[in-house]
Amino acid sequence: MKGRTEQISLLLKGIAMGAADVVPGVSGGTIAFISGIYEELLGTISSIKPSLLQTLFKDGIRAFWKEINGAFLAPLLCGIAISVLSLAKGISWMLENEPVLLWSFFFGLVLASIFLVGKQVKRWNVASIVAFILGAGFAFWITLLPPLAPSTSMWFLFISGAIAICAMILPGISGSFILLILGSYKVVINAVKGLEIKEILIFGAGCIVGLLSFSRLLKWLFAKYQNTTIAILTGFLLGSLNKLWPWKENTLLLYTHSDGKQDFLQENISPFSLDNAQWSGTIGFFILGIFIIVALEFWSRRNQKAQGLQENA
Secondary structure (H helix, E strand, O other): OOOHHHHHHHHHHHHHHHHHHHOOOOOHHHHHHHOOOHHHHHHHHHOOOOHHHHHHHHHOHHHHHHHOOHHHHHHHHHHHHHHHHHHHHHHHHHHHHOHHHHHHHHHHHHHHHHHHHHOOOOOOOHHHHHHHHHHHHHHHHHHOOOOOOOOOOHHHHHHHHHHHHHHHOOOOOOHHHHHHHHOOHHHHHHHHHOOOHHHHHHHHHHHHHHHHHHHHHHHHHHHHOHHHHHHHHHHHHHHHHHHHOOOEEEEEEEEEOOOOOEEEEEEEOOHHHOOOOOHHHHHHHHHHHHHHHHHHHHHHHHHHHHHHHHHHO
């Protein structure tokens, strides 16, 4: 049974994960990893199976709650839901009106995460170095893929959810960016903002299918090849920085929406080529991103140390 302080901590970590998942370029899995709950999250998700219904009806709610690790999962999911529902409009506004500041914040956040996640690699041998390079190369390649035209097809929305959720639990690969590549990002964001229940349920069903299958693979990789797995995840973080570079320019019109808004293919550019690079705001948001990651890690270590002292008492 988790104490009140730990449940509040899980709620806040869920809020941070939800905020990260809304932005195309940042992964909620990154927040879970650096805040010390990643492996418990994978274990909890992978333990969900149809036999849990038998536990519910045969042994009751208390046994069911314990088997799904409800004391861990409930506050985390509540935090994610609160964040997605409350921040979807604000982050959409930032993406359209202050993209440089938003990308600066997440660039600092992910850059700091690379060092914190990389510290957890116990041995930097040939296998881990190769895994790191492959992870970085794969994530970098994903950031170069051009987005597809938006699709409102229900079956495609289901498939998008199944694919994107796999990325959302991987540190460094953004589920929101995968949605952007698939052409489903704005469809999902608009569904959340407009509380379009049908679209949300279909997307959610796809997420559940993808999550339950992929989490088992990740759990197995951590159990068998933990060092190599963490190295490749660190590479994912490094490769994703290409997407998060704050200064970009539009190079090619991809499509025009019914409301007249246009989406462009973008390329990274030097801030020195701009008349107004928003230096003060960019540096401030960049430092804020680093500060939040360092604070999260400090908070996680402090909680783990307090738990250790309680268990030994």
